[in-house]
Amino acid sequence: MHIDKNKVKTQDDLDEQAPIDQVEDRVEAKMKKIEGSAKRNVGEGLQNRKLAREGKRLEKEADGDLEKAK
Secondary structure, eight states: OOOOTTTOOOOHHTTTTOOHHHHHHHHHHHHHHHHHHHHHHHHHHTTOOHHHHHHHHHHOOOOOHHHOOO
16 A cells, blocks of 8 residues: 655644644633632632732633633
8 A cells, every 4th residue: 555645734734733732722621710710709708809800801711712622
């Protein structure tokens, strides 16, 4: 069996991410969501509105990142 190198399409040719890079993006987004949730919870517990808002912002940002990664 012979493979014609001119007919082979690579991920670079198709502008696709490697599977490991796709997983990495999802993991980073999930970590950001966890961090946001922790900040929000701590901010609410300490009655620190600024910290709670920052946590909510991180969570929303992470949700958007997760959608992009899928």
